Amino acid sequence: MLSHDILIVGGGLAGLAAALESDPNLKVAVISKVHPLRSHSVAAQGGINAPLGNHPDGADDSWEKHTFDTIKGSDYLADQSAAELMCRSAASAIYELEHMGVPFSRFPGRVIAQRPFGGAGFPRTCYAADRTGQVILHTQFEQSLKKNVKFYDEWLVTDLLIHNDRCLGVVAYDLKSGEILPLKARAVIFATGGYGRVFLRSTNAFINLGSGLGMAYRAGVPLKDMEFVQFHPTSMFGKNILITEGARGEGGYLLNNQGKRFMEDYAPSAMELAPRDIVARAIQTEIDNGRGFEDQYVHLDLRHLGKEKIDKRLPSIRDICINFGGFSPIEAPIPIQPAQHYSMGGIDVDETCASPVPGFFAAGECACISVHGANRLGGNSLLDAVVFGSIVGKTASEYVKGSQEFPDSESYILQKSLNRKQELEDKAKQDSGENVFQLLNRLKAFMSDKVGIFRNQKDLSEALEQIAQLRQDFKKSYIRSSCLRYCQEFVTFSEFDSMLDIAEVITLGALNRTETRGSHFRTDFDKRNDAEWLKHTLMTQKEAKPEINYREVEIGKYQPVERKY
Amino acid sequence: MKYIFKILRYDPEKDEKPHFQEFIHEPCPADTVMEAMKDIRDQQDPTLSFRYSCREAICGSCAVVINGHTTLACLQSVAALGTTEIVIEPLPNLEIQKDLYVDMDPFWEALEKIEPYIHNEGEVPENGHEIDEAEMDKIYQFISCILCACCYSACPVASRDGRYLGPAALAKLYRLVQDPRDQRDYTSWRQVNAEDGVWGCDTVFKCNDVCPKEVRPADGILALRRKIFVSELKHIFKRKP
Ligand SMILES: Cc1cc2nc3c(=O)[nH]c(=O)nc-3n(C[C@H](O)[C@H](O)[C@H](O)COP(=O)(O)OP(=O)(O)OC[C@H]3O[C@@H](n4cnc5c(N)ncnc54)[C@H](O)[C@@H]3O)c2cc1C
DSSP states (O other), rough: EEEEEEEEEEOOOOOOOHHHSSSSTTTTEEEESGGGGGGGGGOOOSSOOOOOOOOOOGOOOHHHHHHHHHHHHHTTTHHHHHHHHHHHHHHHHHHHHHTTOOOBOOOOSSSOOOOTTTTTTTTTTTTTTOOHHHHHHHHHHHHHHHHEEEEEEEEEEEEEEETEEEEEEEEEEEEETEEEEEEEEEEEEOOOOGGGGGGBBSSSTTTOOOOOHHHHTTTOOOOEEETTEEEEEEOOOOOOOOOOOOHHHHOOOEOOOOOOOOGGTTOOGGGSSHHHHHHHHHHHHHHOOOOOSSTEEEEEOOOGGGGHHHHHHHHHHHIIIIIISSSOOSSSSSEEEEEEEEESEEEEEEEBBOOOSTTTTEEEEGGSSSSSSSSSTTHHHHHHHHHHHHHHHHHHHHHHHHHHOOHHHHHHHHHHHHHHHHHHHHHHHOOOOOOOOHHHHHHEEEHHHEEEEEEEEEHHHHHHHHHHHHHHHHHOOOOOOOOOOOOHHHHHHHHHHHHHHHHHHHHHHHHHOOOOTTEEEEBBBBOHHHHHHHHHEEEEEEEEEEEEEEEEEEOOOOOOOOOOO | EEEEEEEEEEEEEOSSEEEEEEEOOOOTTTTBBHHHHHHHHHTTTTTTOOOOOSSSEEEOEEEEEEETEEEETTTSSSSSSSSSEEEEEEEEOOEEETTEOOOOHHHHHHHHHHHHOOOOOOOOOOOOOOOOOHHHHHHHHHHTOOOOOOOHOOHHHHHHHOOOOHHHHHHHHHHTTTTTTTTHHHHGGGGGGGGTTTTGGGOOHHHHEEEEEETHHOOOOHHHHHHHHHHHHHHHHHHOO
């Protein structure tokens, strides 16, 4: 049986950071359903935050100010010591990335360039033009080759194995051979990223189906704060490809159909650089009140920045507009609308990235520590992935070295993988029902419709009913592929199970939280309610049903006050 | 408008050799070839297999040959092809595994041969490295490379000589040796001064033509040749007392 000390599931920024930081004397491997360089992290554009103070307007920046901005941005739902830990580690994390070879853009003093981003008191977002994720992921991958990290490329993990309150390994599907195999591990780290494609309009990669969250949930690990879904204000109308916040950081305007910079009505001092939840709601409100275009979008205007700046600082945005929109942002405004973008919620872990289950850890977008609370600031999630990715590598290494006994688990693990195989074979024998791709399309449509930016009791309850219906239909669905090598149908089939759980946990959390906070806006409860709701939602699967618990938010130096921008 | 999509299919367990299958499909006006293929899969044949991920030309998963031209399926708009018959084939120069899936291992192995990472053993400087914008500008062209293998597949040399490192790996090497942080000694990359390295290139510039990110890998290969020339001279010079 394949066996490892540490098995890292996910080859994005968090997974590779974990691999690089794990003890090299341990037997470590990274397993990913796509080649690591195809992970969603590669698409990150705008940048990564650290209070380096390189910008002329940023000289007074500090990790304390970064921490405060993060907490205020989170609408006070972040755990304050966790936010502090991330911001304290930011500068050294950036210098380490630079040392590994990340080609950051530079300022005249030969230092790393920084740009303003939303919700930040100072320009502190470090970038490499507008392909920051690409250069960091490629550099981390290069370093992994240097360190001879073992990779299982194009292996989909289908089950997380937890037995007698101990993590034992995973079951995985090797796309190349078409086989389903057990992998034993002393520690398992999930760095499986977000679930964006639970929604129809999403900036996420098509592969972001979120099965890591679902597997953890089904194995009994709690999911935290899942109702907090970030909708990015500016995705290109039509394809919902992201137009980075960096475009507004460089000076872009948001305009309605009357040519007005409408943010002055919503966030008069921060304007376009208010936090994302506020800007996304402002845009949707303009559209809903007839001040958009075709009732679908508003304009992001970059024309006044000029060709030189756009070519130099936003070349990917220029190319995205040309290639996918058929126009140049140097000559025409960009039609934009909000779209699902990021998950603040995730697998419940502490500051060391340990879950309540011994041997199971998580980091990156799939984890919730919580540093982002109810709303994440732009540029903070690459930082989260890098900082906590490194931390989880250390934590898991220490766990493995510190534990004396590991249970003999092979027969249990083997049985689980046989079960998965059997299920697949049964599904392949069936010959009627809806195919899973169609079920997925149905799920996405009502999630965007009913669990989006503006929520209310009626819509959320209806969404829960539709999820229940989809569960029934999924039971009847079948797999048509007979050849199991490189079978995308099986991949989607396996992940869809998780997506139903994720959808349910998001929706139920949103229904129960009868207040408005950060990204979670209830039209029927439109005020923040600290007296009752300054707490984290924890959802655990018990006998195939979600059980809800709550946990106090850890408040430190900063008492919650109303957010004004 | 209805289009005919002729997609190369291959089931390694059943088919002796690959064959084309035709699908009639009506894409939305702004659809890319990838979106059309996904719809065909979702609506007509869930067994159709191909690689994809970001759908915005940055992850490098979906390189295929469309009407004879090597490119990313997510970058190619259906309407821009100017014909209602669309032929989609897997990348050449790499072995077909199933439908549009090819074996990428030879491509990754070539990359590993050039030691594709910064060689710098020192400690992380406390306040970061000092680097000029101009130095980064010089390598920016090559940093755009997403390792999609379009160039490798279109390269006539890689097609006839499996040992040739190929355009992407060589362009990556150039990007690294030009980086002010890279301290690798010429002797450590001298092996590319060979027929399966920089001298293998036929300079027909197919790689530049097909690159979806305008990397122009051949620029890197030619620059490496010049660098090797200078380095060899220095090397000879150094050895003489
Ligand atoms: C378009 C876009 C732009 C962004 N720009 C920025 C930005 O400028 N700054 C910023 O701070 N943040 C940005 N973000 C957010 C940020 O990119 C992500 O939150 C972050 O990259 C997530 O990294 P990760 O390592 O957690 O996950 P990912 O990079 O998504 O990696 C997940 C990995 O898990 C693997 N995986 C998943 N499920 C399985 C499974 N079942 N079996 C095996 N493997 C599996 C995948 O193959 C992949 O390797 C952006 C997000 C988007 C959508």
